[in-house]
Amino acid sequence: xPFDLIDSSGDIGVRAWGPDAHAAFSALGEGxxxxxxxxxxxxxxxxxxxxxxxxxLETLTVKFLNELIHxxxxxxxxxxxxxxxxxxxxxxxxxxxxxxxxxxxxxxHARRLMPKAATYHELKAGPAPGGWEIRVTLDL
Amino acid sequence: MKExxxxxxxxxxxxxxxxxxxMSVPAVxxxxxxxxxxxxxxxxxxxxxxxxxxxxxxxxxxxxxAHAGYGxxxxxxxxxxxxxxxxxxxxxxxxxxxxxxxxxxAVPAARLLRDRDAAAAALFAAVPAGVGSESSIRxxxxxxxxxxxxxxxxxxxxxxxxxxxxxRCESGGRLDGAGYGALSRRALERGRGQLGTLGSGNHFxxxxxxxxxxxxxxxxxxxxxxxxxxxMIHSGSRGLGHQxxxxxxxxxxxxxxxxxIALPDRELACAPCSSPEAxxxxxxxxxxxxxxxxxxxxxxxxxxxALAAALKLSPRELGLRLVYxxxxxxxxxxxxxxxxxxxxxxVHRKGATRAFPPxxxxxxxxxREAGQPVIIPxxxxxxxxxxxxxxxxxxTFGSVCHGAxxxxxxxxxxxxxxxxxxxxxxxxxxVSVMAAARGTLGEEMPEAYKDAGGVVRVVEGAGLAxxxxxxRPLCVVKG
Numbered sequence: 001x002p003f004d005l006i007d008s009s010g011d012i013g014v015r016a017w018g019p020d021a022h023a024a025f026s027a028l029g030e031g032x033x034x035x036x037x038x039x040x041x042x043x044x045x046x047x048x049x050x051x052x053x054x055x056x057l058e059t060l061t062v063k064f065l066n067e068l069i070h071x072x073x074x075x076x077x078x079x080x081x082x083x084x085x086x087x088x089x090x091x092x093x094x095x096x097x098x099x100x101x102x103x104x105x106x107x108x109h110a111r112r113l114m115p116k117a118a119t120y121h122e123l124k125a126g127p128a129p130g131g132w133e134i135r136v137t138l139d140l
Numbered sequence: 141m142k143e144x145x146x147x148x149x150x151x152x153x154x155x156x157x158x159x160x161x162x163m164s165v166p167a168v169x170x171x172x173x174x175x176x177x178x179x180x181x182x183x184x185x186x187x188x189x190x191x192x193x194x195x196x197x198x199x200x201x202x203x204x205x206a207h208a209g210y211g212x213x214x215x216x217x218x219x220x221x222x223x224x225x226x227x228x229x230x231x232x233x234x235x236x237x238x239x240x241x242x243x244x245x246a247v248p249a250a251r252l253l254r255d256r257d258a259a260a261a262a263l264f265a266a267v268p269a270g271v272g273s274e275s276s277i278r279x280x281x282x283x284x285x286x287x288x289x290x291x292x293x294x295x296x297x298x299x300x301x302x303x304x305x306x307x308r309c310e311s312g313g314r315l316d317g318a319g320y321g322a323l324s325r326r327a328l329e330r331g332r333g334q335l336g337t338l339g340s341g342n343h344f345x346x347x348x349x350x351x352x353x354x355x356x357x358x359x360x361x362x363x364x365x366x367x368x369x370x371x372m373i374h375s376g377s378r379g380l381g382h383q384x385x386x387x388x389x390x391x392x393x394x395x396x397x398x399x400x401i402a403l404p405d406r407e408l409a410c411a412p413c414s415s416p417e418a419x420x421x422x423x424x425x426x427x428x429x430x431x432x433x434x435x436x437x438x439x440x441x442x443x444x445x446a447l448a449a450a451l452k453l454s455p456r457e458l459g460l461r462l463v464y465x466x467x468x469x470x471x472x473x474x475x476x477x478x479x480x481x482x483x484x485x486x487v488h489r490k491g492a493t494r495a496f497p498p499x500x501x502x503x504x505x506x507x508r509e510a511g512q513p514v515i516i517p518x519x520x521x522x523x524x525x526x527x528x529x530x531x532x533x534x535x536t537f538g539s540v541c542h543g544a545x546x547x548x549x550x551x552x553x554x555x556x557x558x559x560x561x562x563x564x565x566x567x568x569x570x571v572s573v574m575a576a577a578r579g580t581l582g583e584e585m586p587e588a589y590k591d592a593g594g595v596v597r598v599v600e601g602a603g604l605a606x607x608x609x610x611x612r613p614l615c616v617v618k619g
Contacts, residue, residue, distance in 0.1 A: 007549035009180075009208045010342070036271050038579075059390060066386055073330055073379050076272050104272035111271040111577040114340035114619075116234045116382035120389065120406040121210035137210070139234040139382070140341040140550075 003031030006135065008121070012113065013137040017128065021086035024125075024132035025064065029082030029099060032068050035138070037109045042080040044100030053094045057125045060086075060093040061136055065118035068099075072114070076104040113140055141184040145169070147176075151602035155184060155191075162192040162402065169202040170541075172598050178547060178590065182208035183215075189404040190218050194412075195225025197478040197485060201536050203492050204598040205545025205590060209233070211407030214491035217539040219476065220413065222484050226401065227418040228410035229388040229425070231488030233469040235339075236384060236425055237432035238376030239310075240466055240493075240515040240542075241440055242526065244362075245369045246459025247451065249349035249614060252369045258450045259347060260572045260615040266446035267345050267439060269338040269619040270576025277336045277438065284332055288320040291430035292465070295437035301462070305437065307504040309465040310494060310512075313433040315472070319423025323380070324387050327424070330379030331431055336438040338375050340577065340619040342584060345443050346372045346517075348524060348611040355608040358528045361510040362463050364609045371447070371460070372524060372611070373439050374517055376469065381428035388421045413486050422471070429470055436465055463526070464513035468493045468542035476537050487537045495529035495540040495605045514605055516596055517543050520573060520618070521566055521586035524611045525596045532604040540599045544592035550583040557582025566616075575618040584618060 002023075006013035012035060016027035033039045050067055054060035064084075071077045079101035087094045115138035125134040144159045153176060155167040167187035171179060183206050190212050191200040197219045206215030211230035220226050252259060268275055279287065287294045292306055292313025306313050323331075338345065348370045353359045364370070377384075392409035395401075395417040401410060411417035444460040451458070471488045478485065496503055496512040503512055511528035518524040522544075532538055548556070562585050566573050575581045599605050 005551065007551035009182075009549055010214065010546045012550055062386075062389075070326060070330065070379075070383075072271070073334075106272060109272070110579055112580050113577060114271045116341075116379075117386040119210050119234075120393075123406075139210070 003027045008137045011137055011140045013135060015133065015135045017131060017133040019131040021132050022084055024134050025084035025086055025095060026082045028134050029068065029079060029084060029097060032065055033079040035113050035115060036072060037078055037112055039080055041109055042078045043102045044080040045102045048077055048099040048101065050097045053092045055092065057093050058120060058123050060095055061123060061125045061134055062118045062120060064095055065136060065138065069115055069117065077101055078104050078109060115140055141181055141188065151598055155188060157191065160188045163188050165191050165196050165199050167191050167200040167202060170204045170598050170602050174594060175204050175598060180208050183213045186211065186213040187216065189408060190216065192404055193220070193226055193228070193408060193410060194401060195221040197221060201539065203541035204595045205541040205543050207546045209490065211405050212490045215541060215545055216490050217488065217492045217536055219485040219487045219537045222413045222486060225413055225486055226410035227413050227421060227471060227486055228408055228488065229385050229392055229421055230407040230409060231490050232425060232471050233490050234382045234385040235376035235469055236381035237429035237467045238469040239432060239436065240468065240517055241373040241436045242463040242515045243371040243440055243444065244364055244461050244463050245371065246457065247369045247453065248367055249369045252347060252451065252614065255451055256572050256615055259447055260574050260617065262446040262450035263345055263443055263615065263617045264574040266442045267338050267617060269617065270340050273337050273576065275333055275336040279332045279335055284328055285320045287335065287431050287434045288318050288323065288427035289430065290314060292433040292437040295434045295441065300438050300441035305462045308462045309433055310467050313437065313465065315426040315429050317423060318426035318430050320427055322420050322423035323427055324383060327380050327383035327387065330383050334378040334380070335435050336442060337378060338439065338619045339378060343375045343619040345439065345617045346613050347615040348372055348613050350609055351523065351612040352610040354610065355528065355606060358510040358608045361507060362513050362526060362608065363461055364463065364526060370611055371443050372515070372517060373436055373443065375436055375439055377428040377432035378435060380431050384424045384428045391417055392421065425471065429467065433465065464515060466493050466515050474537065477534055485537065489539055491542045492539045493542045494538055495527065495532060496538045497529045497531040497533060514540055516541060516592055518592035519544050519586040519589040520584060520613060520616050521569055521571055522591055523593060525592055525607055526609040526611065527596060527599065527605040528608050529605050530603065536604055540604045541595050544589040544595055546588060547590050548588045553583045553585055553588035556587065557585050571613045571616060573616045573618065577619065581618065
């Protein structure tokens, strides 16, 4: 999935893109997990389903990543692959996602960084040349 | 923005009011010429934006360890009138009451060095850190309510420390006005299993040596003796506090629109101090602050137990004693003089430390003559400092810096560390490091930070605090 990590002083950002919103959100999910661990070592053995809505695209983006942080902390869930579906209707931005992954194991998974929260700092989400792009900064 | 800066003396720069539209007070930046050269344009923009918020008093203050944050700069202080000013979660930060605790020991550093690797391994095992870490403490709902209301006292009542520890914590290790009921279900879920965990990023537990005493009288008052080992802990309110901030941002964005507050940056989202939105945030923020004090109390106790076991010492031989515990991400109501009159203000310190002067009634009796101990951590390879507040009440609302401050972004540090063995390099310079996230340790390498020595020299030069002691790292446990 196309994503890269962007510099943000003491914190870190994820830039994800794709031909459409589904691809960009899917890449954002996978970019997020690359912060936590080496995602190539995570087996897609368990599914996590999410369904979120928000009044703005920016808020939806922040909610999505904060949900992943919450699941990583509470359920120790690490994702290997993310399939997200975005829609907009009746003034609501909606995202449903299925993430395949597994529970963290200190024997198997390298520890990287655990973000505290997604922020609105320089957040961008929406159509961009060539498709869609999302940029989010995470507080470490 | 840099072209608008003017130097007012050896230690201070000023960005005048009006440098951007709506900027009602100046921004004052504490920096010598070296720190000025490293000053990020984004920091100036964020300070200028902060100076646009309603009811700000005197100036937006930028400490010498500042780097760019979200909305407010990290290393920033801003105080607002209670009647005409605002509360902003972005002025506190995601890690509410992130802070530093320093414990002195009776053990000579030379003795510790004999068992340094065992001590580091014991600390690493005793302090859960990083992705996937789990605390041995599992809070019931009743426990979590008590933690939110009692702060450090909750841990002391469960045997994790001495009653005397409480008066050696800023605000007694507890803020009044905490609202357990203001915490969201998610904040409570995140907090339940994380008390006694260190976290990730730049959080650490360090064993240090008191390497140099610069003010013998104050060092004696603080119980610091040259050549003895000390333990420094940097952590905060964990997921509970992060969630309080995340929960509040959307509500504050809506509040700012409702109250007609123009926001130059969304992360400056705020509400009038007297509004219901501000009251809800402050109740939750105080509960999170209390959680952080309980967390550092638990971490200090666990570190002491691990150290005693590794060094085969009795608690008496170890002689662990809390020097002080400071918050550096917090908003508090304090009384200060602004504009020639005394008034209660909402003082936001985001990456800044309270530094009250001698005689201040909030200081414990044993420190009232010396002034408040101020704990300034360095990086993994260079010294940390203990300062004493001297009298910056009229200028910085009794505040100074909080650390060394980043010089490089994580990405740049990571690129520069590529191909190097940071653990080995530090070991060769006498520092033993254990890290939960060894692969990202390069992002925390010493060169990624300013030298804390240079930062505290600016603070002392500006007359905000005086340097009491220098502590050099021996063992570092990172999240």
